[in-house]
Amino acid sequence: MQYQNLLVETDSKVSLITINRPSKLNALNSATIEELHQVFKVLEEDGDTKVIVLTGSGEKAFVAGADISEFSNFSQEEGERLALEGQRKLFDFVENLSKPVIAAVNGFALGGGLELAMSCHFRVASHNARMGLPEVSLGVIPGYGGTQRLPQLIGRGRAMEMILTAGMIDAARALEYGLVNQVVEQEHLLDLCEKLASRISKNSPVAIGYAIKAVNAGFNNSINGFKTEIEAFGSCFGTADFKEGTEAFLEKRKADFPGA
Structure with missing residues (x-):
């Protein structure tokens, strides 16, 4: 464009x-x-x-x-x-x-x-x-x-x-x-x-997106930032990035995050 x-x-x-x-x-x-x-x-x-x-x-x-x-x-x-x-x-x-x-x-x-x-x-x-x-x-x-x-x-x-x-x-x-x-x-x-x-x-793009959302929530008076963090934290567990990140850590290798 x-x-x-x-x-x-x-x-x-x-x-x-x-x-x-x-x-x-x-x-x-x-x-x-x-x-x-x-x-x-x-x-x-x-x-x-x-x-x-x-x-x-x-x-x-x-x-x-x-x-x-x-x-x-x-x-x-x-x-x-x-x-x-x-x-x-x-x-x-x-x-x-x-x-x-x-x-x-x-x-x-x-x-x-x-x-x-x-x-x-x-x-x-x-x-x-x-x-x-x-x-x-x-x-x-x-x-x-x-x-x-x-x-x-x-x-x-x-x-x-x-x-x-x-x-x-x-x-x-x-x-x-x-x-x-x-x-x-x-x-x-x-x-x-x-x-x-x-x-x-090099980090998980999915986790980064959730982190941005959670940090921003803490500065929004209409949103409970702690609740947003808890929900985002839980959501990470259902992602392919979390599976790859934890497996890479346990296998002592660099993670290759799929971004999903």
Whole structure:
């Protein structure tokens, strides 16, 4: 499938999605959000893909925000629909994928860009990364899950400070806050993400999907996370992956998971 704003390549069970709008610092417009929805949907069903890495083209930005020109004249109803559809198509969709998504944050991740990185299952940043939610400086608030995911990741007080000041933090501060897992030189960013993805891809894809579901349930007030974990744990026992994993352990060999 051809994409106007994305580059997609798959190698050794790892798919790399690159948001490719360098002249706009990879800003999210409606077309890019739609394409991202479609590619994540395709890769979720792709048997050759076990892990997804998401990054931005160039050396300046992961995603520098949303394309403000698209919604500067929106009404209240249109603004609410923009947030609702964006969360449904992309941000919530990514968070709930059964395949892990790693954000390789290379440069600016601002506004919708940081919200997209936070919807991924974890984040690795380059030393030149800068992150923030500047929406209140434009007279609006984060609308793609930023007010919810940022406090979950770094705590309420720090999130309030970042959101209310509209300021940016650097990669070192993001690492200190727990917003990113690791920080590396930009030239090593994709290598590290691909190594992490390769390690993940050797594990049971069925168990990984259940693990993502159980962890996410713990942050959903309408769901009992412990109950979800218990049910998912039990479900694992009925899978071919569990049979292969336990047999391989007892036979002192590496598991070859069928993914079922």
